[in-house]
Amino acid sequence: SWTTGSVIEEQVAAIREQVGTKRAICGLSGGVDSAVAAALVQKAIGSQLTCVYVDHGLMRKGETEQVEKDFVAATGVQLKVVDAEERFLKALAGVSDPEEKRKIIGREFIRVFEQAQAEIIADSGPEVAFLVQGTLYPDVVESGGGTGTANIKSHHNVGGLPEDLEFELIEPLRKLFKDEVRMVGQELGLPEEIVQRQPFPGPGLGIRIVGEVTKDRLDLLREADAIAREELTAAGLDRDIWQCPVVLLADVRSVGVQGDGRTYGHPIVLRPVSSEDAMTADWSRLPYDVLARISTRITNEVKDVNRVVLDVTSKPPGTIEWE
Numbered sequence: 001s002w003t004t005g006s007v008i009e010e011q012v013a014a015i016r017e018q019v020g021t022k023r024a025i026c027g028l029s030g031g032v033d034s035a036v037a038a039a040l041v042q043k044a045i046g047s048q049l050t051c052v053y054v055d056h057g058l059m060r061k062g063e064t065e066q067v068e069k070d071f072v073a074a075t076g077v078q079l080k081v082v083d084a085e086e087r088f089l090k091a092l093a094g095v096s097d098p099e100e101k102r103k104i105i106g107r108e109f110i111r112v113f114e115q116a117q118a119e120i121i122a123d124s125g126p127e128v129a130f131l132v133q134g135t136l137y138p139d140v141v142e143s144g145g146g147t148g149t150a151n152i153k154s155h156h157n158v159g160g161l162p163e164d165l166e167f168e169l170i171e172p173l174r175k176l177f178k179d180e181v182r183m184v185g186q187e188l189g190l191p192e193e194i195v196q197r198q199p200f201p202g203p204g205l206g207i208r209i210v211g212e213v214t215k216d217r218l219d220l221l222r223e224a225d226a227i228a229r230e231e232l233t234a235a236g237l238d239r240d241i242w243q244c245p246v247v248l249l250a251d252v253r254s255v256g257v258q259g260d261g262r263t264y265g266h267p268i269v270l271r272p273v274s275s276e277d278a279m280t281a282d283w284s285r286l287p288y289d290v291l292a293r294i295s296t297r298i299t300n301e302v303k304d305v306n307r308v309v310l311d312v313t314s315k316p317p318g319t320i321e322w323e
């Protein structure tokens with residue numbers, strides 16, 4: 001019968017056998033899947049694994065620290081953090097179109113990750129042969145099933161590498177559903193905030209700013225988002241909602257009155273949704289007193305925000321994210 005203990009034992013043995021004396025690389029995103037996959041592989045092969053975390057500057061408050069400190073403390077994993085905030089901000093400057101933003105973020109992410117990979121290989125030699133991925137069972141079914149290899153084009157400014165590196169994939173979560181992954185993560189001793197994390201998009205806060213992405217706007221949105229998350233957690237609502245994007249309408253202004261006078265600030269949108277699989281969703285009927293606390297705190301504590309609005313659209317017709 002299925003127990004988290006037996007899954008872990010089985011995977012640890014299989015990974016040891018597969019990797020032998022070679023080395024593996026794993027990208028961490030801050031999400032549940034990559035964290036649990038990395039923790040499993042770490043348990044199996046220890047220092048033969050190196051993790052890479054690309055800090056694109058688009059994460060929410062405290063999330064990068066969660067990976068850098070809490071995840072490392074819980075697993076003892078070797079972690080290479082790449083601070084790429086400036087690079088991402090530069091690439092995103094002047095861009096407001098959602099699809100354009102996604103393309104830029106995806107492209108920069110791959111470039112930075114491959115550069116980090118190339119550096120790790122340059123440091124540790126050609127025995128780096130494996131790439132760990134947090135593929136889940138539903139992803140396997142969706143993509144038709146095969147296991148595979150990944151072709152990674154190396155960059156030319158790192159000497160002594162072949163033009164194309166071929167990695168064999170390690171996918172220790174291939175047979176698991178999300179709730180099972182969380183159980184395995186818990187059993188492996190990962191922090192609650194990582195194991196129970198709600199979905200968060202890869203492009204991060206970059207697609208939660210309607211308008212151009214700038215450092216000031218990101219900082220502002222991080223504050224508003226942190227307040228919303230804090231109040232939802234305090235109210236015990238984390239398990240009731242699927243996720244609650246907090247969106248900054250940076251291209252919209254409205255008139256307000258605050259303290260001693262007129263303001264002309266930006267609205268923040270709360271988008272709490274209930275869902276089973278994110279394919280469809282309904283807007284969450286949150287208690288009014290919780291909404292009131294979030295609204296009061298955001299307008300009091302976040303500079304340049306003078307209005308909080310609630311998104312009451314289901315999916316369809318509205319997607320969960322605004323971009």
Ligand code: XMP
Nearest residue numbers: 199200201202203243278315319320321322
């Ligand atoms: P939508 O907005 O399409 O979102 O209703 C459905 C779910 O997917 C997440 N999402 C993303 N996740 N990269 C991701 O890894 C993305 O580009 C992306 N866009 C949306 C969203 O947060 C929701 O859970």
